[in-house]
């Protein structure tokens with residue numbers, strides 16, 4: 252039985268006060284609404300991770316970084332490694348978010364190195380995969396998602412893969428107000444689970460959580476999560492409003 256998982260990606264938003272306020276509100280509400288029944292994580296910007304970790308420390312809310320660098324230490328100006336993230340209380344880390352792929356230019360190979368380093372450092376990676384609008388229109392959705400999953404997980408044994416959560420986020424649905432229909436999302440989640448069964452085995456495929464992301468709101472979260480292969484959601488814009496994010500957590504219960 253896969254436990255529902257709701258994660259809020261704050262992207263490059265909030266400040267030192269609003270990040271702690273938001274985290275405190277989410278922590279309080281989430282304990283009341285979901286208790287231990289739903290895994291909840293927030294992904295603040297690097298500079299607020301430690302303060303947010305403090306604000307959620309006595310709740311069921313975990314902290315996730317939005318990115319990581321794969322080297323262990325040294326002359327990599329501006330980068331943050333796994334042990335630093337562990338040190339300040341991170342549990343999860345996003346790898347390969349579409350904005351890192353398409354705005355910053357990260358490749359599948361780099362994302363695989365980051366994900367591998369995250370697991371080696373004791374973090375739980377959330378591997379984001381998903382097609383562009385043009386790729387969907389060209390009927391390349393399955394091909395693109397297959398490449399993201401296979402290259403993202405390359406070289407990992409099943410034990411390591413069991414630490415991974417996958418987030419299917421069609422790029423055309425991120426921040427656009429367009430959401431994949433629950434049927435479209437379920438089709439892709441089922442496709443990813445079958446792919447994992449081929450790559451590893453059906454038991455592992457049944458255990459891995461696959462989240463949906465892309466304009467998730469209180470109004471569509473319950474229907475998305477009612478689908479058999481949608482185990483939770485990765486929320487951007489709506490995770491910046493305490494009430495909206497709590498309503499989405501409630502939808503997961």
Ligand code: PGA
Pocket residue numbers: 260420424425426427428464465466467485486487488489
């Ligand atoms: P959105 O972002 O909910 O604002 O569409 C989702 C994401 O990028 O993870």
